[in-house]
Amino acid sequence: xxxxxxxxxxxxxxxxxxxxxxxxxxxxxxxxxxxxxxxxxxxxxxxxxxxxxxxxxxxxxxxxxxxxxxxxxxxxxxxxxxxxxxxxxxxxxxxxxxxxxxxxxxxxxxxxxxxxxxxxxxxxxxxxxxxxxxxxxxxxxxxxxxxxxxxxxxxxxxxxxxxxxxxxxxxxxxxxxxxxxxxxxxxxxxxxxxxxxxxxxxxxxxxxxxxxxxxxxxxxxxxxxxxxxxxxxxxxxxxxxxxxxxxxxxxxxxxxx
Amino acid sequence: xxxxxxxxxxxxxxxxxxxxxxxxxxxxxxxxxxxxxxxxxxxxxxxxxxxxxxxxxxxxxxxxxxxxxxxxxxxxxxxxxxxxxxxxxxxxxxxxxxxxxxxxxxxxxxxxxxxxxxxxxxxxxxxxxxxxxxxxxxxxxxxxxxxxxxxxxxxxxxxxxxxxxxxxxxxxxxxxxxxxxxxxxxxxxxxxxxxxxxxxxxxxxxxxxxxxxxxxxxxxxxxxxxxxxxxxxxxxxxxxxxxxxxxxxxxxxxxxxxxxxxxxxxxxxxxxxxxxxxxxxxxxxxxxxxxxxxxxxxxxxxxxxxxxxxxxxxxxxxxxxxxxxxxxxxxxxxxxxxxxxxxxxxxxxxxxxxxxxxxxxxxxxxxxxxxxxxxxxxxxxxxxxxxxxxxxxxxxxxxxxxxxxxxxxxxxxxxxxxxxxxxxxxxxxxxxxxxxxxxxxxxxxxxxxxxxxxxxxxxxxxxxxxxxxxxxxxxxxxxxxxxxxxxxxxxxxxxxxxxxxxxxxxxxxxxxxxxxxxxxxxx
Numbered sequence: 001x002x003x004x005x006x007x008x009x010x011x012x013x014x015x016x017x018x019x020x021x022x023x024x025x026x027x028x029x030x031x032x033x034x035x036x037x038x039x040x041x042x043x044x045x046x047x048x049x050x051x052x053x054x055x056x057x058x059x060x061x062x063x064x065x066x067x068x069x070x071x072x073x074x075x076x077x078x079x080x081x082x083x084x085x086x087x088x089x090x091x092x093x094x095x096x097x098x099x100x101x102x103x104x105x106x107x108x109x110x111x112x113x114x115x116x117x118x119x120x121x122x123x124x125x126x127x128x129x130x131x132x133x134x135x136x137x138x139x140x141x142x143x144x145x146x147x148x149x150x151x152x153x154x155x156x157x158x159x160x161x162x163x164x165x166x167x168x169x170x171x172x173x174x175x176x177x178x179x180x181x182x183x184x185x186x187x188x189x190x191x192x193x194x195x196x197x198x199x200x201x202x203x204x205x206x207x208x209x210x211x212x213x214x215x216x217x218x219x220x221x222x223x224x225x226x227x228x229x230x231x232x233x234x235x236x237x238x239x240x241x242x243x244x245x246x247x248x249x250x251x252x253x254x255x256x257x
Numbered sequence: 258x259x260x261x262x263x264x265x266x267x268x269x270x271x272x273x274x275x276x277x278x279x280x281x282x283x284x285x286x287x288x289x290x291x292x293x294x295x296x297x298x299x300x301x302x303x304x305x306x307x308x309x310x311x312x313x314x315x316x317x318x319x320x321x322x323x324x325x326x327x328x329x330x331x332x333x334x335x336x337x338x339x340x341x342x343x344x345x346x347x348x349x350x351x352x353x354x355x356x357x358x359x360x361x362x363x364x365x366x367x368x369x370x371x372x373x374x375x376x377x378x379x380x381x382x383x384x385x386x387x388x389x390x391x392x393x394x395x396x397x398x399x400x401x402x403x404x405x406x407x408x409x410x411x412x413x414x415x416x417x418x419x420x421x422x423x424x425x426x427x428x429x430x431x432x433x434x435x436x437x438x439x440x441x442x443x444x445x446x447x448x449x450x451x452x453x454x455x456x457x458x459x460x461x462x463x464x465x466x467x468x469x470x471x472x473x474x475x476x477x478x479x480x481x482x483x484x485x486x487x488x489x490x491x492x493x494x495x496x497x498x499x500x501x502x503x504x505x506x507x508x509x510x511x512x513x514x515x516x517x518x519x520x521x522x523x524x525x526x527x528x529x530x531x532x533x534x535x536x537x538x539x540x541x542x543x544x545x546x547x548x549x550x551x552x553x554x555x556x557x558x559x560x561x562x563x564x565x566x567x568x569x570x571x572x573x574x575x576x577x578x579x580x581x582x583x584x585x586x587x588x589x590x591x592x593x594x595x596x597x598x599x600x601x602x603x604x605x606x607x608x609x610x611x612x613x614x615x616x617x618x619x620x621x622x623x624x625x626x627x628x629x630x631x632x633x634x635x636x637x638x639x640x641x642x643x644x645x646x647x648x649x650x651x652x653x654x655x656x657x658x659x660x661x662x663x664x665x666x667x668x669x670x671x672x673x674x675x676x677x678x679x680x681x682x683x684x685x686x687x688x689x690x691x692x693x694x695x696x697x698x699x700x701x702x703x704x705x706x707x708x709x710x711x712x713x714x715x716x717x718x719x720x721x722x723x724x725x726x727x728x729x730x731x732x733x734x735x736x737x738x739x740x741x742x743x744x745x746x747x748x749x750x751x752x753x754x755x756x757x758x759x760x761x762x763x764x765x766x767x768x769x770x771x772x773x774x775x776x777x778x779x780x
Contacts, residue, residue: 033690033691034690034691055758057718057755057756057760057778058755058758058760059759059760059761059778059779059780060780061691061693061780062780063694063696063780064691064692064693064694064780065691067691067692067694068691068692076622077622078622078623078624079623079624079625086696087645087697087699088696088697088698088699088777089655089696089697090664090694090695090696090697090777091655091656091657091666092657092664092666093692093693093694093695094655094694095657096692097691097692097694098692101654101655101656101657102654103654104654104655105625105634105652105653105654106652106653106654106655106668107637107641107651107652108641108645108651108652108668109641109651110641110642110645110651111699125640130640130641133640133641134637134640134641137633137636137637137640138633138637140633141625141629141630141633142625143623143624143625143626143629143630144623144625145622145623178623179623202758202759202760204759205726205752205759205761207726207728222726222728223728224693224728224750224761224779226693227693227761227779250690250691251690252690252691252692252693253690253692253693254692254693254779255692255693
């Protein structure tokens with residue numbers, strides 16, 4: 001065993017830190033604005049890739065979660081960048097949800113394919129290619145607290161075709177930045193490159209009614225009161241508390257409620 | 258009083274050299290031609306050309322017969338640009354300047370001794386500054402403006418004339434330096450008066466009797482006795498550089514090298530005055546296919562016709578002094594809006610603006626650097642496009658309009674611009690819980706709805722989905738005063754059954770056309 005210590009000393013004298021275990025520092029987080037979720041995962045990590053996936057055609061609360069995160073980031077006077085592949089972001093809803101739009105850079109990808117004379121791959125670029133290119137540019141620029149890429153309208157088939165190297169590159173670039181990189185997807189695609197994976201199930205709407213007639217409710221006298229959402233934490237590098245086996249649930253009321 | 262004069266010998270040649278900036282140009286004999294195309298004559302030439310036998314007034318053919326002569330055509334813009342650069346160079350020493358004639362600038366150096374040192378040091382500094390601008394200048398410093406002017410015209414290098422020694426130092430100069438009227442020059446020549454000393458030695462009264470007041474003035478100039486104030490000129494507020502290319506360029510990459518040089522030149526001129534720029538205008542002269550134009554538009558087509566230039570304007574939210582940033586923005590803009598024909602002339606004008614000093618703080622939140630952000634925005638525009646079908650920008654900072662019209666927003670190019678606007682809605686308080694948001698379909702999806710008193714089924718994404726719950730109708734209208742902007746609609750919030758799970762959508766019926774649309778999904 002003495003020889004092992006000698007070898008260790010010799011190696012460390014030449015390559016300091018070669019045999020020490022690199023401890024990953026606990027990343028800074030942005031609170032998501034959802035108390036239940038923040039209690040379990042602490043928040044959305046900075047310097048890591050987060051994927052939030054949910055069904056593209058069902059109401060699940062994924063956009064509410066993203067907008068809530070954006071409002072938390074802009075409240076801290078940081079800038080957000082939103083790459084919107086489906087051009088479906090509604091600024092009025094976001095403003096009502098507390099997002100400071102003066103601190104949101106919105107990139108609206110063209111839903112039609114457009115010719116791009118880019119090097120080395122010129123050709124017709126669909127919304128997903130445009131979104132990845134825009135995300136690349138934004139990550140290189142720096143200065144944003146949150147870079148969100150909304151690919152939830154892009155079909156699962158296309159998202160699954162994104163090579164793992166692309167996700168790996170994003171992870172590598174963002175890990176040295178004080179920024180959170182969040183992807184909204186229709187299916188999990190980043191695999192082990194994601195620092196945090198959240199899956200949202202189909203949400204249950206709840207209605208409030210003030211009047212009833214004999215046969216049923218009057219359509220204009222009832223309102224959507226809230227959407228009950230449920231999150232499954234698929235992958236997290238953050239230390240989770242013991243009770244994390246329970247899925248965080250949250251209610252999303254509409255603006256008028 | 259103390260005056261300095263910067264004189265550029267063979268100014269048209271120096272202006273052409275400065276515009277050409279070719280290494281071979283600098284060592285070669287250069288002659289500048291002027292006149293109508295059919296009868297070009299040598300207008301100016303440098304010392305090497307004179308040694309090679311070039312004379313002013315020679316025809317182009319005669320000049321071409323001489324070996325290794327570079328011939329260039331006179332361009333007024335090059336001379337204006339060179340004169341502006343010369344004034345800019347002199348402005349570093351004193352704000353009181355006189356642009357005496359092209360290639361000559363007088364500077365009032367009174368009181369500058371404590372700042373610039375002795376007169377010799379001032380002269381040396383002026384020469385170095387001129388050389389840094391790409392000029393070979395004669396510098397003279399004297400107690401009166403005209404003495405400095407004549408000394409600079411007559412002596413090469415740096416000349417310093419002390420007060421009281423003017424007549425003695427100017428004595429050896431030929432009378433032509435005074436640039437008298439031709440008839441006076443002839444008269445003086447016939448008298449055998451060929452130098453300043455000879456003219457100064459003539460008795461004043463008989464000279465005035467024969468040549469009048471102009472003759473007396475010339476004599477006083479030759480003696481260095483004239484004292485006058487400068488005719489001040491404003492510092493040039495226009496920063497423009499132009500370059501004519503010998504051969505038209507049809508690729509953007511080689512054009513970048515030329516743009517880089519011109520922008521470097523302009524920015525260095527701005528930096529001399531501690532200015533920046535937030536507005537750049539580029540005019541590219543195009544090599545139009547004359548035959549095609551003649552066929553299409555008739556014989557009246559000449560230079561300056563619309564379409565023979567390609568103009569682009571860049572406006573930055575924050576003034577910058579970085580030529581690299583400006584070059585990148587110009588390149589990205591030209592890549593997005595390429596000139597329709599090969600480029601044979603480039604003119605760049607930058608408009609000066611004050612630098613905005615900003616104090617960075619240790620605890621300031623993270624924010625993108627404004628100048629860098631501008632490049633990022635340009636690159637994003639190149640990736641996703643500039644505008645949508647409704648002419649709204651694709652990249653920028655959203656601003657919700659103060660209107661009840663659904664989906665009315667603008668996308669502003671910069672965040673600062675937005676903060677200047679008075680937003681009546683203001684920034685909302687962040688609610689304690691997340692709020693339901695609408696994911697819009699742009700444009701709204703046309704759909705068919707089976708309707709009773711309320712929607713019963715929606716034919717959506719090629720499938721019929723039954724409505725589980727519906728609330729509405731919520732009617733709204735607006736812009737009734739406009740012809741085409743008028744809208745009337747009836748909205749419903751519906752939960753539809755999609756693959757066994759409920760999903761919330763907002764649908765609406767256009768009351769003018771009766772057509773149903775899906776506006777978006779609540780998510």
